Amino acid sequence: MKKELEVIEIDEKEYCVINEVTYKEKTFLYLSNIQDEEDTIIRKVSPEDENIVIPLQDEKEFEIACNLLCKNIMY
Amino acid sequence: MPNYEITEYKKQLPAKQQKQENVKRFKEKSLQGSSGKRTEKTIKMSRKSFIARLKILFAMGLISGTILGYHVPGAIQKFEDDALVGKLIKEYQVDVIEPNTYRTDDNSGYFYDTMSIAKEIYEAGEENYAEYIYYTLCNTGENNTGIVIEQLYRLYIKTGECKTLEDYYHRNGYENTDDFKKRVKERILAKTESNELQEILGETNQKTQENSGKTK
Numbered sequence: 001m002k003k004e005l006e007v008i009e010i011d012e013k014e015y016c017v018i019n020e021v022t023y024k025e026k027t028f029l030y031l032s033n034i035q036d037e038e039d040t041i042i043r044k045v046s047p048e049d050e051n052i053v054i055p056l057q058d059e060k061e062f063e064i065a066c067n068l069l070c071k072n073i074m075y
Numbered sequence: 076m077p078n079y080e081i082t083e084y085k086k087q088l089p090a091k092q093q094k095q096e097n098v099k100r101f102k103e104k105s106l107q108g109s110s111g112k113r114t115e116k117t118i119k120m121s122r123k124s125f126i127a128r129l130k131i132l133f134a135m136g137l138i139s140g141t142i143l144g145y146h147v148p149g150a151i152q153k154f155e156d157d158a159l160v161g162k163l164i165k166e167y168q169v170d171v172i173e174p175n176t177y178r179t180d181d182n183s184g185y186f187y188d189t190m191s192i193a194k195e196i197y198e199a200g201e202e203n204y205a206e207y208i209y210y211t212l213c214n215t216g217e218n219n220t221g222i223v224i225e226q227l228y229r230l231y232i233k234t235g236e237c238k239t240l241e242d243y244y245h246r247n248g249y250e251n252t253d254d255f256k257k258r259v260k261e262r263i264l265a266k267t268e269s270n271e272l273q274e275i276l277g278e279t280n281q282k283t284q285e286n287s288g289k290t291k
Contacts, residue, residue, distance in 0.1 A: 002119040010111035016118050018128050032128040038097060040132050042105040054110045062105055069136040
């Protein structure tokens, strides 16, 4: 059985969306490089344009995004 | 003669450093770098590959975050430990419980051949009783495990008497089911770790013997 995943291009590399979590009006995307599974990053949907994904704001937001991911998988 | 134990340990260091590097890069790339545009483009990925990527992200997230007050490295260890013990419980279910599970005559339910399960535990040897009882408890519940224990003592051990699970706990110094499960799980993990260590030592000893054979 195959899973259909959305593809997002960042820095000329193609990433697939492994997980998506929305929390307090912010949507975080957890991405994995299609060519290199060790290359993983987090992006969030831009508040100005929902078709654009942008880097996280600061370390605090990064920590929130990490915790949301784990909570989402574990429970 | 080279010290193969130390060589083996050193081999593991780059992997650990690599992991730390990956986590550092994961954080940097999440905070910096370019924006991207969501498109209609999709890719079809095998479930296996998807799960592998999800696991990597999960591990990165656990190391980088501080989820719900867990000590983060402990949470990873807990996740791995639970997965390992879960696998052993499942193996016991397939090897011991399922062959001794039967449908009732009216086909509406099922029952366990508790005597055969007790025999399996007895044949595993006294040093493995707690571990096998733990797997039985996880697979069949407290009532059935109580019956298994009663038969184990009455038919096989023949000394002393344990009529209930509580008797068994009391005899062996466990407070209750939670205490029993916690302590036996720790023992299983310690034993597994020790076995892995033995395997590594066995392999390195073998290599040492092979190499000393070559030099003769």
